[in-house]
Amino acid sequence: MAKDNNEKNSKRLEDKTRRAKKIAERSQSVRETYESVENSFKRVFRWFSSSVDRFLFSRKHDKIISLILAGGLYMMLNFSNTGQLALDSTYTIKNHPVTLNADLDVYEVTGFDKTVDVSLTGRTASDVNAAKSQSNTKVILDLSGLQTGEHTVKFTTDNFSSRVNVTTKPDSATIRIRKKETTKFSLSHDYLNLNKMDEKYYPGEPEFESTEVLVRASAKTTESIAYVKALIDVKDATETFTTEAPLYAYNINGEKVDVDLIPKIVKVTVPITSPKKTVAIRVVPRGEIPGDRSIDSITLDHSSIELFGNQAVLDSTNEIRVNIDASQIDKDLKIYENIVLPSGIRQASIAKVNLDIKLGPKVSKVLKNLPVAFENNVGGYKTRLQDPEQAEIDVTIYGTAKRLEEITEENFGRVYFDMAGVQPGDVSLPLLVETDNYFITYKLEFDEINMEVVEN
Structure with missing residues (x-):
């Protein structure tokens, strides 16, 4: 039993020895491969470095190298600027009111926009958002020290954050300064909301506390004024009332004219009747x-x-x-x-x-010898008929017997010609009929009259 154990231990030791040798052989192979790659890389690097040195420090290539370096520098700077612009944040305030610095009691100023667009540009969105939220910002058109005439003045801004760049569109205005004059105008009126009154009631002629108003404007603007009106609101009015009505100046086309009115409102009494x-x-x-x-x-x-x-x-x-x-x-x-x-x-x-x-x-009847009259002879001319018989005319009337029985030469009406606009000379004018007998029709003996018109 002991012998068997010794043999097993001996085999295990041999196996471990073999594996250790294999590992050592592989490690040696890896080192050799790494050294080979390293040596190859060093040779390539030394070749590349030597080639670059020969190229860079060669007099033959110095112009090409300078051009390449300049191009690289330009691209770096341009890329830097583009990157900066991309970082900027912009916002446009539409229709920002313009503050006019001028003595408007004495001078009239025309030709400038009442509002402009304001562009805000900042490095960050938070800077721009803070600037656009400011409530006390101003766009100013400063006319201090300018006399009458035409001037081009730049808009300036105030109270905007210093962390943003501010520009206006347009950036300037060409204005005209004129001295104001005082002129009297008579008052007229318009009623507002007539359609909101009970239709049985109607506003009469208003009674103004003052029937004249003073207009302060340049002579040119004053000439364009056609009338000054008081606008009187009569909504729901059922009885006479007194109110204060605002005044406005208008040109001939019914457009408001921007002027100073003294007073700007007027006291008025409006009679309400039911005619x-x-x-x-x-x-x-x-x-x-x-x-x-x-x-x-x-x-x-x-x-x-x-x-x-x-x-x-x-x-x-x-x-x-x-x-x-x-x-x-x-x-x-x-x-x-x-x-x-x-x-x-x-x-x-x-x-x-x-x-x-x-x-x-339907029957007919002839009315004999009706006189031919005239009207609107405003020139006081004399007339000479080319045919004297045209001084009278027969008229045939048509209707039922009952209707015609009631009509005579005396109650038919009249036949006449209109001389409005007629000048001396030979003229032919159409004949016209005026009658209250609407249930009949008629036919004239002749339809026009020929005459000579002469000075009286």
Whole structure:
């Protein structure tokens, strides 16, 4: 048993010895390989170093070397600047108000933008964010010491952080300085929110505490002013009231003109009334009934209408006309028509009217020797008719027998010509008819009149 153990131990020792020898052999091989690689690298490095030395210190290549070094230096500097720009942070403040330093009580300044864009550039976003959040910054147009005339002035900035670069767009303004003058203007007015009043009420002529206003502006600006208006708010007004109205100057195109107004507001009393008037409703056929028929009668469910609105408009309104298209009527019928109110009339007692239309056979009748009249002879001219018989005219009228029976030469109306704009010489003018007989049609014996117009 002891013998067997000794043999096993002997074998183990031999195995360990063999493995140790193999490891030693491999280590030797690795060292030799490393030394070979190292020697090869040293030879290559010595060759490369020697070649570079020969190239760099050769007089033949000194220009090429200088060019390469200069190019490398340029690229390094350019790369450095690009890197710096990439690090900058920029923000633009749109429409920053401009502060004008000028004696505006004496001078008028025109030609500059009321706002400009301001660009902020900083090394970091935090610097720019802090600068754009400042509330007391200013863009200034300083006109101190400048006299009347045209000047180009640069914008300056104030109260911006020193950690950012500040520029404006535009960077300057070409301005004109003019001396102000004082001129008197009469006041006119406009009513605001008329559509927000009860339509039964209407504002009358306002009574101003002062009917004149002083305008301070240059002579050129003053010449552009067409009127000065007080804007009076009448929203929900139902009774006379007193208020203060702001004043504004306007040019002929209705655009506001920037001037000094003294005063800027005016005290005004506005009378609120409810003017009304009752007038007749008159139906007016347009065109002709087709065929051999004519309108014999039209019956309305309302013969009159109550109107509310401007007193002057009411005074000039004596009837409300309802137009119907006669060419579309070929039989008895019942229709309704909406009532169209004239401008200045805000409300009416009815909005539509029902019509019962009756037709009858059409007949004709001749009205003899109606005088031919004229109007608008503002030049006071004399007229000589080329045909003296044109001083009178026959008119053939068409309608139902009932309608024609009521019409005579005395109540038909008038035939006339309009001399507005006529100059001395031979002229031909169309004849016009004015009549209140709307249910008939008519034909004139001749349609125009020929005459010589002479100075009186």
